[in-house]
Amino acid sequence: MERLRVALSVRAPAPATPVDREWADAARRSADALAGAGHTVREANPPYSTSMMLTATGLWTAGTAADLAELPHPDRAERRVRTHAALGRRLPARRLPRSGARDRWRRAAEAFFADHDVLVTPALAQRPLPAVRWGERSWLANVLGNSRYAPFAAPWNLVGWPAMTVPAGVHSTGTPVAVQLVARPGGEGLLLSVAAQLEQLRPWQRLAPDPA
Numbered sequence: 001m002e003r004l005r006v007a008l009s010v011r012a013p014a015p016a017t018p019v020d021r022e023w024a025d026a027a028r029r030s031a032d033a034l035a036g037a038g039h040t041v042r043e044a045n046p047p048y049s050t051s052m053m054l055t056a057t058g059l060w061t062a063g064t065a066a067d068l069a070e071l072p073h074p075d076r077a078e079r080r081v082r083t084h085a086a087l088g089r090r091l092p093a094r095r096l097p098r099s100g101a102r103d104r105w106r107r108a109a110e111a112f113f114a115d116h117d118v119l120v121t122p123a124l125a126q127r128p129l130p131a132v133r134w135g136e137r138s139w140l141a142n143v144l145g146n147s148r149y150a151p152f153a154a155p156w157n158l159v160g161w162p163a164m165t166v167p168a169g170v171h172s173t174g175t176p177v178a179v180q181l182v183a184r185p186g187g188e189g190l191l192l193s194v195a196a197q198l199e200q201l202r203p204w205q206r207l208a209p210d211p212a
Contacts, residue, residue: 164192
């Protein structure tokens, strides 16, 4: 594989979002492995912005509204889902989410990737949430829980750029940890190659029983 310019970022895209130390360390170990293989690695945070995250959240609610409208009995959805969809229906009247914010983020991301080939981040910000009855909790509790748990994919989903998660060890609690790899549009093959190299450099521990 050719020598790549790899950016390592363990900062969450959303402000004031804590990142679990072991998830951040998994990203650092993966970056160190790539550096040991001859790639150029440096810490660099993408230019995340509040407007970008608000736009991603707006599209999330708008998508829920559109999906719910296709169901034969939308009134049977859980209260949290109906609340999410109701917010998504109100946003267009306020000219939200703004398409310009998505375009600005795309231009900022393109400028960032002018100096990098691959971005490495933690796949999640926190270890898996407790298995509780989330459907009985408020809409706000669900949104905050989801946003603080899994913020790293949202920026790249917003612009449709290729990204993938790769196993990167085991948390001290016994749950798997992983890293996210991101590349420019059309970089799917590159991401698969980097993932294959990481698997060779840091073999993935199989947690499920081997098939008989």
